[in-house]
Amino acid sequence: MQKIGIIGGMSPESTLLYYSQINRGVNQALGKNHSADLLLHSVDFETIVQLQKNNDWQQAGELLAQSAVMLEKMGAQALLLATNTMHKVADQIQAACQIPLLHIIDSTALAIQQAGLNKIALLGTRFTMSDGFYRDRIEKFSIELVTPNAEQQHEIHRIIFDELCLNQVNRTSRDYYLNVINDLKAQGAQGVILGCTEICLLINAENAPLPTFDSTALHTQAAVKFILRR
Secondary structure (H helix, E strand, C coil), X not given: CCCEEEEECCCHHHHHHHHHHHHHHHHHHHCCCCCCCEEEEECCHHHHHHHHHCCCXXXXXXXXXXXXXXXXXXXXXXXXXXXXXXXXXXXXXXXXXXXXXXXXXXXXXXXXXXXXXXXXXXXXXXXXXXXXXXXXXXXXHCCEEECCCHXXXXXXXXXXXXXXXXXXXXXXXXXXXXXXXXXXXXCCCCEEEECCCCHHHCCCCCCCXXXXXXXXXXXXXXXXXXXXXX
């Protein structure tokens, strides 16, 4: 079994999903009482939030790179960054380590390709939807992104930080997200990326009007595949 190092805490709610989904996947594959060989470093999310607000991505990247180096020294054979937004500094993290970083956008893009789709809606934090790092990487897979308008992005972002990151799941917020997805569907979107690791608390394949690509689930599946690799 391979050992994965998880950089978590962004938010703690999404990190819980990572931990449970990876362990469940390993147990389903191996049976008995098997679980994943994991290392986890959970950072103080408020520190990261303030760096995001100050647009200090360099410092945020340095903090997460330090976490990655520590996990590598502890024996991790690959890294998992348990957040979408902070993949904005993925290259900075990867440059600090010798072990691979399993990239969340790659996992998501491969699933979209396998579904035969090429025009996809993206929901996430304001940074994920508008800063360009997500679009630049996923377009390498010949996938076109459709994103909400500025007003919708503001409210989607607010719900993530003020509610979902604090494990508050509200019906009105779910309805808002569903209305946004319907708007993007009208613009030609064939599916929707749940591009924030907490959005799956609100939206899933059962209630969404488009096929969903849950980045958290797809990322953890990639982690399980790596862990079980011989």
